[in-house]
Amino acid sequence: MNVPSVPAAFARRKILCLLCWLLPLGAWAHTPSATYLGFSLTGTNLTGRWDIALLDLLHGLGLTPETAKLLSADELSRRQEALALDIVTRLTVKADSNTVAFQVTDFTTLPLNNGEYARLLLSAEPLPAPPAVIEINTRVLFNIDTNMHGLLRLEHDARTETVAFDHAHVEHTFTLAAPANRWAQWWTFIREGVWHIWIGFDHILFLLSLLLPAVLRRDGRDWRGVDRFRPAFFNVLKIVTAFTVAHSITLSLAALDVVRLPSRFVESVIAASVVLVALNNLRPMFGDKSWLVAFGFGLIHGFGFANVLGDLGLQRGTLALALVGFNVGVELGQLAIVAVFLPVAFALRDSGFYRVVILRFGSAAAMLIAAGWMLDRVFDLNLMPF
Numbered sequence: 001m002n003v004p005s006v007p008a009a010f011a012r013r014k015i016l017c018l019l020c021w022l023l024p025l026g027a028w029a030h031t032p033s034a035t036y037l038g039f040s041l042t043g044t045n046l047t048g049r050w051d052i053a054l055l056d057l058l059h060g061l062g063l064t065p066e067t068a069k070l071l072s073a074d075e076l077s078r079r080q081e082a083l084a085l086d087i088v089t090r091l092t093v094k095a096d097s098n099t100v101a102f103q104v105t106d107f108t109t110l111p112l113n114n115g116e117y118a119r120l121l122l123s124a125e126p127l128p129a130p131p132a133v134i135e136i137n138t139r140v141l142f143n144i145d146t147n148m149h150g151l152l153r154l155e156h157d158a159r160t161e162t163v164a165f166d167h168a169h170v171e172h173t174f175t176l177a178a179p180a181n182r183w184a185q186w187w188t189f190i191r192e193g194v195w196h197i198w199i200g201f202d203h204i205l206f207l208l209s210l211l212l213p214a215v216l217r218r219d220g221r222d223w224r225g226v227d228r229f230r231p232a233f234f235n236v237l238k239i240v241t242a243f244t245v246a247h248s249i250t251l252s253l254a255a256l257d258v259v260r261l262p263s264r265f266v267e268s269v270i271a272a273s274v275v276l277v278a279l280n281n282l283r284p285m286f287g288d289k290s291w292l293v294a295f296g297f298g299l300i301h302g303f304g305f306a307n308v309l310g311d312l313g314l315q316r317g318t319l320a321l322a323l324v325g326f327n328v329g330v331e332l333g334q335l336a337i338v339a340v341f342l343p344v345a346f347a348l349r350d351s352g353f354y355r356v357v358i359l360r361f362g363s364a365a366a367m368l369i370a371a372g373w374m375l376d377r378v379f380d381l382n383l384m385p386f
Contacts, residue, residue: 193329246298
C-alpha cells in the first residue's frame with residue numbers, strides 16, 4: 001500500500017484551502033443583504049425608515065427566486081409587503097423608557113446595492129417632550145433571517161450616529177445629550193467595509209482572477225512557477241495597490257456626489273471585468289500589465305462600493321467619516337484575502353494541479369459565473385442564485 005508522503009499530504013491540505021476560496025462563490029443559494037434602519041428626531045417628532053432587500057423578504061416567506069415565479073407579481077408583492085409591515089410594526093423603540101408605536105405611512109420598492117429593496121416609512125404620534133434617551137431593539141428584524149446584517153442610524157440635533165447590528169447585537173441605546181463617539185462610529189464603518197468586500201463575490205472573483213497568475217511566469221505558451229517568493233509578492237503588491245488607488249478615487253468622488261454613474265451600468269461593467277480578467281488567464285492579452293488592468297477596472301469597482309454609502313443617506317459630516325472608515329475596511333478585507341491566497345498559491349505554483357485545475361479550470365468557472373452575472377444585470381433577468 002502506498003502511503004502519501006508528509007509533503008504530499010500537506011500540499012493536498014493547501015489545495016483544499018485554496019479551493020475553499022474559489023468554489024463557494026457558486027454555492028450560495030441565499031446571501032443575506034444589508035438592511036438599513038434609520039430614525040430622525042426633530043423636537044418631539046420621531047420618524048423612521050426601513051430598507052430591506054426583496055430577496056431577504058423572499059427568504060422570510062420561505063420562497064426562492066424559482067418558487068416565487070409560480071406566484072403572480074401582485075400576489076408576491078402583497079406577501080412581501082404584508083411580511084415587512086408585520087415585522088417593522090413590532091419593532092421595539094423606546095423614548096425615555098416609554099414605548100413608541102409606529103405606523104407605516106408608505107411602502108415602495110427601489111434599487112439599492114445592486115438589488116431591489118422595499119422601503120417602509122414610519123411615523124409616530126408626537127412625544128410628550130424631547131427625549132434624553134432613545135432605545136432601539138432590532139431583534140424582530142431577524143425573524144426574516146438570523147444571518148442578516150444591518151446599519152442603524154439616528155439623526156438628531158444636526159448630527160448623525162450610526163451603529164452596525166446583527167442577531168447577536170440587537171439592543172442599542174442613544175444618549176442624546178452625550179457627545180457622539182467618533183471612534184466607535186469610525187470602527188462601525190471599518191467593519192462595514194470589511195463585510196462588504198467579503199460578501200461582494202464579484203469583487204472577490206475579480207481580485208482572485210487577477211492574482212491567480214501572480215505566482216507564475218510565461219514560458220512560451222506555457223506557465224511556469226516563479227523561482228522566488230519576492231517577485232510574486234511585488235507582483236501582487238502592484239496589482240493590489242493599483243486596485244486600491246483606483247477604487248479609492250472613484251469611491252470618494254461618488255460618495256461625495258461629485259461623480260455618479262447608474263448602478264445597473266456599474267454592476268454590469270464589474271461583471272464584465274471579471275469575464276475579461278479570467279479570459280486573460282486562458283488567452284493572455286495584457287502581458288505583464290495586470291496592474292494597469294487592476295487600476296482601470298478598479299475605477300469602476302469604486303463606484304460599486306460607493307453605492308453602499310450613497311444608499312445610507314448620510315449627512316455630509318458623517319459621510320466623510322464613513323468614507324474613510326469604509327475605505328479602510330475594504331482594504332483590510334482585501335488584504336486578508338491576499339494574506340491567505342498568496343502563500344498557498346506560491347506553495348502550489350509548480351504543480352500541474354495549480355496550473356491546470358486552479359488556473360485554467362478556475363478561470364473558466366469564474367468567467368462563466370461572471371458572464372451569468374453580466375447577463376442578469378444587463379437584461380435584468382435574475383437567473384443567477386447569488
